[in-house]
Amino acid sequence: MDYLQIEGGTQLHGSIRISGAKNSALPVIAAALLSDVPVEIENLPNVVDIRTLLKLLGILGARVEHADDTARIDASRIESTRAVYEIVAQMRASILVLGPLLSRFGECEVSLPGGCAIGQRPIDLHLKALEQMGAQIEIRSGYVHAIAPEEGLHGAKVIFDKISVGATENTLMAAALAHDRTEIINAAREPEIGQLAQMLTEGGARVEGIGTSRLIVHGTGGEPLRFPDPIRVIPDRIEAGTYLCAAAITHSKITLEDVEIEHIQSIVDKLEGMGCSFSLQGRALTIAAPSSRLKGVNIVTAEYPGFPTDMQAQFMAVATLAEDESLIEERLFENRFMHVSELNRLGADIWLKGNVAAVKPVERLYGADVMATDLRASSALVLAALAAEGTTRVRRIYHLDRGYENLEGKLEALGARIVRKHEA
Numbered sequence: 001m002d003y004l005q006i007e008g009g010t011q012l013h014g015s016i017r018i019s020g021a022k023n024s025a026l027p028v029i030a031a032a033l034l035s036d037v038p039v040e041i042e043n044l045p046n047v048v049d050i051r052t053l054l055k056l057l058g059i060l061g062a063r064v065e066h067a068d069d070t071a072r073i074d075a076s077r078i079e080s081t082r083a084v085y086e087i088v089a090q091m092r093a094s095i096l097v098l099g100p101l102l103s104r105f106g107e108c109e110v111s112l113p114g115g116c117a118i119g120q121r122p123i124d125l126h127l128k129a130l131e132q133m134g135a136q137i138e139i140r141s142g143y144v145h146a147i148a149p150e151e152g153l154h155g156a157k158v159i160f161d162k163i164s165v166g167a168t169e170n171t172l173m174a175a176a177l178a179h180d181r182t183e184i185i186n187a188a189r190e191p192e193i194g195q196l197a198q199m200l201t202e203g204g205a206r207v208e209g210i211g212t213s214r215l216i217v218h219g220t221g222g223e224p225l226r227f228p229d230p231i232r233v234i235p236d237r238i239e240a241g242t243y244l245c246a247a248a249i250t251h252s253k254i255t256l257e258d259v260e261i262e263h264i265q266s267i268v269d270k271l272e273g274m275g276c277s278f279s280l281q282g283r284a285l286t287i288a289a290p291s292s293r294l295k296g297v298n299i300v301t302a303e304y305p306g307f308p309t310d311m312q313a314q315f316m317a318v319a320t321l322a323e324d325e326s327l328i329e330e331r332l333f334e335n336r337f338m339h340v341s342e343l344n345r346l347g348a349d350i351w352l353k354g355n356v357a358a359v360k361p362v363e364r365l366y367g368a369d370v371m372a373t374d375l376r377a378s379s380a381l382v383l384a385a386l387a388a389e390g391t392t393r394v395r396r397i398y399h400l401d402r403g404y405e406n407l408e409g410k411l412e413a414l415g416a417r418i419v420r421k422h423e424a
């Protein structure tokens with residue numbers, strides 16, 4: 001198994017390019033199932049989750065050509081509409097094929113994703129929305145069996161009682177080929193939703209209200225979509241935020257190329273509050289962290305445009321070395337604090353009470369062996385290791401490989417002493 005070995009205490013400098021957003025690329029790839037002609041997707045991040053979803057589409061019968069950061073997906077002929085357990089168990093986001101398969105082919109079976117390390121993560125909102133559009137849904141033998149009415153799904157007024165990124169995406173894709181209009185109330189507003197809605201519109205299913213929590217989709221009534229131009233995946237706001245935190249914790253000045261500043265405003269605001277300064281030139285963002293200790297920070301995670309739960313762990317790492325106490329409250333997932341005990345192994349002083357972590361400042365962190373537990377928790381450990389005295393080995397980095405393109409290569413390019421090693 002691979003692990004990362006990091007020698008802490010080096011300042012970072014220079015610039016790196018931010019990759020395409022994994023969480024935007026996933027629904028974009030799933031939406032290719034809505035088309036009966038090939039779809040080209042550009043700026044895909046080179047990460048395991050993307051390869052997993054492309055593999056699933058291949059198993060369904062789509063022809064997939066994938067090279068570098070581009071994929072061409074031809075879903076004109078699909079042989080199966082069954083998303084098997086073996087793939088869905090590897091990646092929960094596979095559930096995103098449910099909406100498009102159902103609306104285009106009238107039936108499908110998708111394995112239940114089950115819980116995951118950060119919480120239960122049910123899919124009740126996805127299923128309820130599809131039922132409102134006429135689908136009959138049964139759960140049997142660990143699979144969701146969904147059947148659309150003979151004439152296809154119909155539009156509906158879907159009111160989410162909780163904001164869900166995945167449920168909004170599945171509903172948008174199902175609505176794209178439905179009859180009549182679908183109104184989604186309390187929709188998620190993440191930039192990834194904006195990209196998907198824009199793509200569906202370009203493909204022929206007009207979406208109104210993009211960027212707001214009320215989306216209206218004018219379905220094509222069963223006509224597959226056609227995408228005239230390649231879809232270019234937006235930059236990864238969480239990857240950008242992670243490198244900003246890397247600069248903050250190492251008191252460095254670095255530049256990130258290809259950043260969409262609007263998407264990371266809440267992250268930039270928090271880092272500014274901690275004492276970092278920023279300058280933007282076009283799509284290149286430079287962060288300069290002070291040489292003195294950073295100020296503490298108070299964070300409550302929220303849906304976009306609030307502070308992203310996917311940045312909670314990284315900020316906790318930065319907060320360990322601040323000059324005063326920080327309070328970090330997790331509001332989205334019930335079990336997203338597994339990095340706490342690992343950060344404490346590196347010398348942090350973090351106390352948990354329910355869904356709030358009190359981060360008491362320490363003078364220094366010390367290198368140790370630590371274990372990655374989920375994707376963003378893993379990057380928090382890498383950040384802490386960059387600032388720790390001595391050597392840290394971060395194990396189970398397959399979590400990192402799911403969502404960060406070449407993390408060690410990019411950090412090395414910035415001057416970090418980090419190397420991937422293999423252990424039998």
Ligand code: UD1
Nearest residue numbers: 023093121122123124125126163164165166167310332333
């Ligand atoms: C997406 C992101 C993930 C991010 C999360 C929240 C992708 C591939 N993943 O995950 O990185 O952390 O948004 O920003 O884009 N919920 C229900 N019932 C449902 C669906 C969700 O109760 O049917 C709950 C979840 O358990 C969670 C909350 O709603 O507590 C938000 O989850 P959701 O927005 O759906 O997250 P994902 O789409 O799975």
